[in-house]
């Protein structure tokens with residue numbers, strides 16, 4: 171008899187919509203053979219559920235285990251404004267959906283719930299669940315952070331398996347791999363990276379790296395330790411990072427955003443109540459931020475690394491009055507932290523080299539990528555270019571440079587490919603520091619050469635570029651030619 175009912179139910183599913191929908195099932199438990207994936211309602215295509223259908227599906231997960239849940243809920247019409255699907259995790263945090271194509275979730279002990287409320291539409295629905303009997307993989311890595319660090323530690327989200335110990339408490343933010351991440355799969359996959367408030371997977375789970383990202387805040391451990399694991403199966407979270415610091419360093423910061431990806435975007439920071447910050451990250455300093463524009467109020471401090479009390483790695487500071495002439499400005503380093511105090515501002519940043527094309531007068535600085543970081547970055551050539559379609563008077567004032575171990579620094583100003591200035595410094599031909607060199611041209615390069623693996627302290631140059639009238643440029647060129655001819659007589 172019960173067999174007949176079962177068959178009847180299956181047939182009903184295959185024939186489209188059930189008048190009242192299937193009975194709401196009890197909790198989902200791991201099968202005896204956990205390699206088996208559990209599929210609901212039937213083990214092939216999703217099934218259409220009728221209007222006004224409500225059911226909560228509970229996923230049970232034993233202590234120390236995890237489950238991977240894929241939900242599909244596609245409405246026949248997108249007319250309802252209320253969510254048709256709610257996913258409630260083990261911390262009772264809710265994600266709402268009006269449409270779920272193939273949404274992946276990870277639940278740990280104390281489970282999670284999926285709530286279907288079809289409202290006024292038919293919904294094609296399916297749940298897939300797979301259980302895993304261990305949370306952390308073998309060989310975790312250990313990271314120590316200290317209140318005296320000027321450079322934050324970075325933990326890649328991919329295959330994260332890490333225990334962090336701080337001197338005081340651990341602070342973490344997520345830096346995503348893409349900028350405009352709403353709805354991006356690679357960012358939603360950060361649901362698989364869980365952050366535990368303690369030394370192992372049995373500690374309280376604070377939530378996922380995805381929730382941390384969306385919180386726009388740092389999460390802080392209650393004790394000295396924090397653990398980060400990516401759950402199975404390992405979905406693609408490549409390029410996203412967790413930025414880890416000692417809370418002693420970041421305790422003044424309220425809102426703290428992680429900014430990643432590679433196009434131009436405005437970041438709004440609100441420090442009206444409490445200092446507010448955002449950090450960007452570039453592996454080995456390969457890319458830089460171009461700080462284009464700051465509007466609003468407050469003071470924006472920029473650090474090569476994390477915040478330091480001593481400000482030893484402070485690279486620039488901007489307030490309302492100084493923004494105009496000082497921007498755009500290239501900001502280098504591995505982690506860059508922008509801290510706003512006492513105001514609300516919109517900061518425009520371009521992550522590709524938007525600073526290299528000059529249109530207006532600028533007054534700023536040029537540094538190597540590791541300047542003030544005390545990091546050993548691997549590269550043998552670090553080139554920076556400035557170009558303009560009209561002549562500019564460039565001035566360069568070298569303040570400090572590390573020329574040890576065969577390093578060299580070349581500065582070239584050229585006009586229509588004719589060098590106006592070309593100097594190369596090394597340890598046997600050192601520069602005069604604090605001396606202004608200038609030249610008029612439409613192209614300026616700074617090239618720093620060093621051994622790939624060497625420790626580099628880098629350089630700092632005060633830099634200006636001032637637009638000149640075409641006629642000045644021509645006569646100046648003439649003087650140079652004349653000077654060259656004239657020196658030729660001796």
Ligand SMILES: *[C@@H]1O[C@H](CO)[C@@H](O)[C@H](O)[C@H]1NC(C)=O
Pocket residue numbers: 203204205206207
């Ligand atoms: C468990 O399930 C997997 C996949 O469905 C299958 O390959 C395996 O043979 C099963 N193991 C046992 C002991 O039944």
Ligand SMILES: *[C@@H]1O[C@H](CO)[C@@H](O)[C@H](O)[C@H]1NC(C)=O
Pocket residue numbers: 233234370371372
């Ligand atoms: C976590 O709890 C489970 C179940 O109580 C236990 O088997 C496991 O050893 C614990 N893990 C750690 C690291 O203590």
Ligand SMILES: *[C@@H]1O[C@H](CO)[C@@H](O)[C@H](O)[C@H]1NC(C)=O
Pocket residue numbers: 245246247248269
């Ligand atoms: C409902 O919205 C989703 C996502 O925006 C879209 O892919 C789908 O085609 C829409 N469905 C209908 C029936 O309009």
Ligand SMILES: *[C@@H]1O[C@H](CO)[C@@H](O)[C@H](O)[C@H]1NC(C)=O
Pocket residue numbers: 186187220221246247290291292
């Ligand atoms: C839901 O499906 C039933 C059966 O196919 C159909 O009669 C009804 O019009 C559908 N309702 C909506 C809102 O699409």
Ligand SMILES: *[C@@H]1O[C@H](CO)[C@@H](O)[C@H](O)[C@H]1NC(C)=O
Pocket residue numbers: 312313314335
């Ligand atoms: C971290 O600190 C602990 C002691 O607090 C030490 O035993 C361990 O070696 C350190 N690990 C690293 C990677 O520095």
Ligand SMILES: *[C@@H]1O[C@H](CO)[C@@H](O)[C@H](O)[C@H]1NC(C)=O
Pocket residue numbers: 462463464465
């Ligand atoms: C900076 O932003 C303000 C407001 O959006 C705008 O008016 C101004 O032109 C921008 N300046 C630059 C140099 O982009």
Ligand SMILES: *[C@@H]1O[C@H](CO)[C@@H](O)[C@H](O)[C@H]1NC(C)=O
Pocket residue numbers: 544
């Ligand atoms: C710079 O790093 C070296 C190790 O690479 C360390 O010995 C030194 O103390 C650091 N200097 C500063 C100022 O942090």
Ligand SMILES: *[C@@H]1O[C@H](CO)[C@@H](O)[C@H](O)[C@H]1NC(C)=O
Pocket residue numbers: 563564565606608609610646
């Ligand atoms: C370029 O600027 C520098 C510094 O202000 C100045 O000394 C120099 O005369 C200028 N060059 C020309 C050709 O105007």
Ligand SMILES: *[C@@H]1O[C@H](CO)[C@@H](O)[C@H](O)[C@H]1NC(C)=O
Pocket residue numbers: 575576621
């Ligand atoms: C500098 O370069 C010379 C010639 O290439 C080489 O012999 C020497 O070992 C290098 N010195 C250092 C410190 O790398």
Ligand SMILES: *[C@@H]1O[C@H](CO)[C@@H](O)[C@H](O)[C@H]1NC(C)=O
Pocket residue numbers: 576595596597598599
């Ligand atoms: C410095 O540069 C000069 C000219 O290129 C070269 O002859 C000399 O060997 C270099 N010295 C070092 C220490 O690299």
Ligand SMILES: *[C@@H]1O[C@H](CO)[C@@H](O)[C@H](O)[C@H]1NC(C)=O
Pocket residue numbers: 561585586643644
């Ligand atoms: C640079 O070259 C272009 C075309 O080759 C010419 O039109 C322009 O006048 C030159 N500029 C200067 C400053 O000599």
